[in-house]
Amino acid sequence: MRKLKERSLRVLKPFDPWNSPLCTCPFKYSLNPYTGCSHMCLYCYATSYIGVRKSTPKKNFIKNLVHDLQRTDPLVPINMGTSSDPYPPEESIYKLTRRALKILVSIGRKVLITTKGVIVERDIDILKKGNVAVTPTITTLDDNLAKIIEPGAPPPSKRLETLGILTSNDIPVGVRVDPIIPYVNDDEKEIEELIGRLSELNVSFIVTSTYKAKPDNLARMRRGLGDIGEKIYNLYKSKGVRVQGYLYLPREMRERLLRPIIRSAERYGMKYATCREGLVTKEWFNAPSCDGTHLIPFRVKPKNVVEMNLDRWLASEG
Numbered sequence: 001m002r003k004l005k006e007r008s009l010r011v012l013k014p015f016d017p018w019n020s021p022l023c024t025c026p027f028k029y030s031l032n033p034y035t036g037c038s039h040m041c042l043y044c045y046a047t048s049y050i051g052v053r054k055s056t057p058k059k060n061f062i063k064n065l066v067h068d069l070q071r072t073d074p075l076v077p078i079n080m081g082t083s084s085d086p087y088p089p090e091e092s093i094y095k096l097t098r099r100a101l102k103i104l105v106s107i108g109r110k111v112l113i114t115t116k117g118v119i120v121e122r123d124i125d126i127l128k129k130g131n132v133a134v135t136p137t138i139t140t141l142d143d144n145l146a147k148i149i150e151p152g153a154p155p156p157s158k159r160l161e162t163l164g165i166l167t168s169n170d171i172p173v174g175v176r177v178d179p180i181i182p183y184v185n186d187d188e189k190e191i192e193e194l195i196g197r198l199s200e201l202n203v204s205f206i207v208t209s210t211y212k213a214k215p216d217n218l219a220r221m222r223r224g225l226g227d228i229g230e231k232i233y234n235l236y237k238s239k240g241v242r243v244q245g246y247l248y249l250p251r252e253m254r255e256r257l258l259r260p261i262i263r264s265a266e267r268y269g270m271k272y273a274t275c276r277e278g279l280v281t282k283e284w285f286n287a288p289s290c291d292g293t294h295l296i297p298f299r300v301k302p303k304n305v306v307e308m309n310l311d312r313w314l315a316s317e318g
């Protein structure tokens with residue numbers, strides 16, 4: 001029955017980890033108001049699906065969301081931003097994420113927002129009333145490096161400011177320190193500094209993973225990172241092991257890359273997890289979930305959407 005209902009869904013889809021046998025995410029829905037992504041990260045895994053193009057609002061997004069809400073389990077979390085950032089610069093104009101959040105919060109849906117955007121700050125008024133947690137991505141403290149690897153995203157210094165504003169407004173925040181790319185953001189001292197900074201901002205959970213090469217993202221890294229890009233290309237081509245369309249570094253190399261992050265998180269008393277690494281023993285994963293869904297607070301009791309008459313709500317929303 002659930003499968004049958006899922007087939008009719010338009011924008012709220014069961015999360016698909018692209019068939020990864022290593023994904024440890026709990027069952028959840030994914031929701032992406034935009035397709036394409038203006039943040040243009042070199043390492044993006046989604047570009048083979050969404051293309052390398054600016055964020056474009058999905059047609060009839062709010063109407064389709066309302067349609068889907070009447071056909072999905074109200075207790076299952078919704079992850080916004082699984083394949084396109086929900087807070088690209090275009091969100092200032094279209095406000096699709098804000099409008100969706102207003103609906104989701106009003107009916108008590110559990111929401112996890114994954115973003116590099118700082119426009120999330122604008123929506124604090126909604127977020128703090130709802131069953132909402134935010135997991136920003138921060139891969140480095142170095143604004144200059146971020147400008148190269150995440151050229152369209154706000155600098156990490158600004159992302160950290162936003163993160164501090166979220167936590168000081170009592171919005172649960174976990175951070176994706178992800179991906180860790182060899183030769184790029186794997187310096188142990190810098191990692192220690194980053195985790196220390198997150199701890200000062202009251203972040204209590206981090207999730208991390210190593211960069212996995214796909215043909216398109218590896219080509220972008222090679223082009224965009226000069227000599228280092230060439231080294232990364234050679235490393236993955238010579239040592240990479242194929243897992244469901246990705247090239248993974250051998251396990252001992254991945255452990256070496258991730259260990260400094262996990263040790264720092266331990267030192268600061270944070271919960272931690274790894275994402276799609278096959279590293280699930282306590283040494284690597286001591287949080288209740290890998291994606292941060294365990295951070296979602298319970299502030300609004302889920303409401304029956306039929307009673308809410310979402311169609312009328314939609315008509316009044318315009």
Ligand code: SF4
Pocket residue numbers: 037038039040041043044045046047083084085116
């Ligand atoms: S923010 Fe996420 S979806 Fe957007 S380009 Fe970067 S990695 Fe891809």
